[in-house]
Amino acid sequence: MGTSQSGPVHRFQDLAHKTGFSIEEIKTLNTRFLYLTQDEDTLRREHLANVSDLALNPIRRQIIEAFFDKRNMGEKERGCLQEIGFEEFVTVLSFFRPPKPHTADEEMKNIKKEKLRFLFNMHDTDNDGIITLDEYRCVVEELLSSYEIIGAETAKAITDAAMLEVANVTVGS
Template structure:
């Protein structure tokens, strides 16, 4: 019986490895992490992530947590959020942060970069309408600046307003005269970040992963 269960678990790990690009050893470590977070329950809920030490001081903690429950990040062709997720969904979200392997083909790198940018876009498109409004963008900048104790609230607001106007000037400049400016589309978002090597910066080093902490790559 034990051997059969072990074999079944190994096959599940292999299936997830094939689906996400992780190794079976990384899947095993992630499963330990999942069990630690959920206290051996079958599903993960928001409250399981709320008290994580390495998220406590993150200025966009709320967006990061919500990203795990966003149906758009789970390969589902629908909008909205789930109340809880299983281990497969947990791994699916984390696969976005999988480091790019050496000697990855250029077309594959392009796909990986687009997937990561889509994930970031979804985090900021909080109302799921396919557009990051200037107000949504400004809130993100303000939240990021809030982690700096030396920056006062009014200064943070001024900086976020300036950032919002800069993005607007970039995107409006590419619009036709009859278009109405509503915010940043995903295509414009990709253009704004086209020079950022997001595929190498947005990752998690899984070889350092244990049941206590995650180490984010630079």
């Protein structure tokens, strides 16, 4: 019996070390993973599509796709997976975890860099290593149009104005 228990415990310890989550948090995430997958070993997009907390999120699609983007798994290759296991699930969730208090400056710098890369990957929807004007416009319009008082045309105008500002600052540098 002790042997069967050491497998998951060791696996959870490895995940805790890799992701910064505590072992208790890993156990809770495992329970949530099994709930989402209905006790299957892998998670698919449709499992995440059923998460009620994501239903009203304006960038819901990007969040869901982030779980299946190979770049977010620490792999150098590009592309998307059709399903992921528990380790990949926890790896992606770790990007949403705040840094621990009293994190050393160098480690904080690395954490910020990883989180920025994750956010970049989330919005580089065609996996080409560039966030195009269309990709940027899509994200900003989705975020702004989620507010009922801002219509689609106003969101587009705000997006275009922001892009002009970025272009002016970049060209002016």
